[in-house]
Structures are given as C-alpha cells and as structure tokens.
Amino acid sequence: MSETPIKVVVVTDGVVGHENQSIGLCKWLERRWNLDVSVANVQLREKALSRLLLPKLLPEDSRAARRILKLFYETPELPDEADLVISTGGNSSFANILVASMLGCPNIYLGSLRRLNPRRINVHMTLEPTGYKNNLVMTMSPNLVDPKAVLDAGSSLLKRRKLDGTLWTLIIGGTGAGFDYGEQEWRLLATWANSMAEKYGIRWLLTTSRRTGGKGESVLKEHLKPEHIAYAVWWDSEPKKELLALIGAGTQVFTTADSMSMMTESIASSRPTTVVALPTHRANERYRAAMDRFARLGLCRLIQLSDETYCPPIPAMSFDLSTVIDQTLDQLEYRLAC
The missing domain is CATH 3.40.50 (Rossmann fold)
Incomplete structure (x- = not known):
C-alpha cells in the first residue's frame, strides 16, 4: 500500500x-x-x-x-x-x-x-x-455492508426489543426504477405478507423507506394484521436507520425489487434473500437483466408478487464478498493504472 x-x-x-x-x-x-x-x-x-x-x-x-x-x-x-x-x-x-x-x-x-x-x-x-x-x-455494487457487523447489529436489536420466535425481514421501497405503487399494489403486498406469516408461522421485521410515503404506509397499516408484525419502522412517520440491523435480525430477508441498493445490501449481508417484484412493471432491460443475473448466479431468489405466491425458506447463499471485491479491484487497477 x-x-x-x-x-x-x-x-x-x-x-x-x-x-x-x-x-x-x-x-x-x-x-x-x-x-x-x-x-x-x-x-x-x-x-x-x-x-x-x-x-x-x-x-x-x-x-x-x-x-x-x-x-x-x-x-x-x-x-x-x-x-x-x-x-x-x-x-x-x-x-x-x-x-x-x-x-x-x-x-x-x-x-x-x-x-x-x-x-x-x-x-x-x-x-x-x-x-x-x-x-x-460488476458482480455486485459497492456498499457499506459488513456481514459480521450486520449479524451483530441484528442480535443487538433482538435483545433490545426482546424479540423472539421465527422472524423474517421485509424491506419495502416504493415507486421507482419502473415499479409503480398505488393503493392496489400496497394492498396486494400487505395481503401477501399476511398469507406468508400464516402459512409459515413467522412474524415480520418490517421497514418502509422514503419512497413508500405516507399514503403507502397508511394502506399497509390498514391491511397488515398486527399479530404478524414483530417490529416495524415506518419511515414516513418515524424514520430510523435500522435497515442493516433488521437484515441481520431476520433469518430470511425479502426486499421489494424497486431499489438496486436494497437488493445489493441484502445480498452482501450473506442473508438468504428473496427479491419481490410487482406483477407488472416498466423496469428497463438492463435493470431486469441485473435482477435476473443475481438470481442466475444464486445470489438471491426472484419472485413475482401475487396473493397466492408462497416462498418457503431458502438456505444461506454461498456468497464470498471478498472475492467479488478483489475481482473488482483487479479490473479498476488495470483501467486506472493505479
């Protein structure tokens, strides 16, 4: 150096x-x-x-x-x-x-x-x-995720909030990247989350984002059953930067497909990750290809949302972040002649 x-x-x-x-x-x-x-x-x-x-x-x-x-x-x-x-x-x-x-x-x-x-x-x-x-x-976009730090933050959150049982994490974005959310889409997402909780006996650790907005959160709160929510961060009404802790606390991570950063941070955490896409969307070809590539490489599971979509738990991904970083740095060193 x-x-x-x-x-x-x-x-x-x-x-x-x-x-x-x-x-x-x-x-x-x-x-x-x-x-x-x-x-x-x-x-x-x-x-x-x-x-x-x-x-x-x-x-x-x-x-x-x-x-x-x-x-x-x-x-x-x-x-x-x-x-x-x-x-x-x-x-x-x-x-x-x-x-x-x-x-x-x-x-x-x-x-x-x-x-x-x-x-x-x-x-x-x-x-x-x-x-x-x-x-x-790149195989993976750069991010600030340290898998060990994510797990430690998750453990701390579970102890601090006194949470137990089988907990899965749901990361919710909003309109963006060609995905459009209205009342119907928010209601569909809430119905699906309820069905998943009932089928697999889990509770959700949930966070919305700035793109969810007040209207989206209102629909979600109306249709999500309280007994299925272990802990929630409602970003519009009370923002808390607990995303990585929530990723580390859940044994499975589900993230909506409208944010590449949410996807890559979930994958980089080495948690079993499922990307949830709306039934119809306008994501461009390159964005869709990136999602498909993640799934093809075994970095995540990609599903299309419906009220009848059930997703059993998946094993942890065999993802070596250090190798990905080294490959990226090798290419940068060559291109920039550092």
Whole structure:
C-alpha cells in the first residue's frame, strides 16, 4: 500500500443509496490503497431544465467547467486538487464530469449513462454491459455492508426489543426504477405478507423507506394484521436507520425489487434473500437483466408478487464478498493504472 494518499473526491447528490455506493467503493479501494477522501454534496438546480441542457454543456477546460458547475449546482468548497472523482446516480453525474475537468483527474461513475457522453468517464461501473470500452461490469455494487457487523447489529436489536420466535425481514421501497405503487399494489403486498406469516408461522421485521410515503404506509397499516408484525419502522412517520440491523435480525430477508441498493445490501449481508417484484412493471432491460443475473448466479431468489405466491425458506447463499471485491479491484487497477 502506498504511503502517499490518493486524494479522492466523492461527489454526492445526498441520496443515501447513491452515497453509500460511492463511499462503499472507497472502502473497497482502501483494501489496497491509502485514500484521503473528501465528500462534496451537490444539489442540481432546476433539475428538469438542467438535465436537458447539461449533456451539451460539459467543457473539458477547467475554468469553463468551474463556471458551469456553479451555474447549475449548489456546491460546497471543493479541494484544489484530487487524484480521482467518484459519484453514483444521475443527479451527480454531470458534476462528476465537471469536477474531474476542473481538477484534471480521472473519474469513476456508477449508474446509467442516459444522455452522457461515455468518452467523458474513465471508468463506468455497471451491473450489466453497456458495450463501451470504459465499462467495468460488476458482480455486485459497492456498499457499506459488513456481514459480521450486520449479524451483530441484528442480535443487538433482538435483545433490545426482546424479540423472539421465527422472524423474517421485509424491506419495502416504493415507486421507482419502473415499479409503480398505488393503493392496489400496497394492498396486494400487505395481503401477501399476511398469507406468508400464516402459512409459515413467522412474524415480520418490517421497514418502509422514503419512497413508500405516507399514503403507502397508511394502506399497509390498514391491511397488515398486527399479530404478524414483530417490529416495524415506518419511515414516513418515524424514520430510523435500522435497515442493516433488521437484515441481520431476520433469518430470511425479502426486499421489494424497486431499489438496486436494497437488493445489493441484502445480498452482501450473506442473508438468504428473496427479491419481490410487482406483477407488472416498466423496469428497463438492463435493470431486469441485473435482477435476473443475481438470481442466475444464486445470489438471491426472484419472485413475482401475487396473493397466492408462497416462498418457503431458502438456505444461506454461498456468497464470498471478498472475492467479488478483489475481482473488482483487479479490473479498476488495470483501467486506472493505479
């Protein structure tokens, strides 16, 4: 490991799932290199208009890039120099390119290109191939999950809440990634959860997310039977960051299919994971291919939700996170010539 730290700027839009992937990648990189990481939280102004204009306004000149960044983003003070820029998610993608141009360093981007010019990204990390030379195809998205820490947090939660019996975890997202939730979908999910609890004699450890919203939570609370819920985090009314503890506390983990970060964090925890997809959705081809690939590699089970869908418990996945990380780092080292 080099004694001279590699200066990394993580550009984030503040979305937890996005930021966790970028910081997670830094944690992976720190297995081999000494990093000096700074985080720049940027907020895109006038999002609809900016997304339309910015793909055509990404200059390579450092001064011009600085002007464009200040015009379209609310930004903190940035470092004067860096060796690498990392970001995840569409709202930070333009800032990633602009900051890399300003500081004259390579960049890594995790997420969909959409209308971005791939030539402006040194390494584009995705779960499915894009066909471009700069594309690094990952088995698993980076995250902050430490399987042992997840189990320890789960044990602590069980003791603190005095929970016992057979407990399964249900992680609920909401509209996103081509999955649309209305009252009918929320009611279907609640009915399915009740049926699963009754058939297998379990109780749920449940958490919603910011995308569930108040309306979604109201429908779920109305239709979920209280006797089937051991513990619940209702994010809209009382948010608690207990996701990893809930994953570690359940002997089986079920997560809705509308969040790639929820899926990958569940899988990376090494808990038996089932991904629950709505009967109909508009997820794009690459997103569906990523889910299918997870299932094909034996990393999770993928099911389509209905009130007659029953899912017996599955064994723990034979998933070696260290091997996945090493393979990713080997590819990054080659591409960035670190």
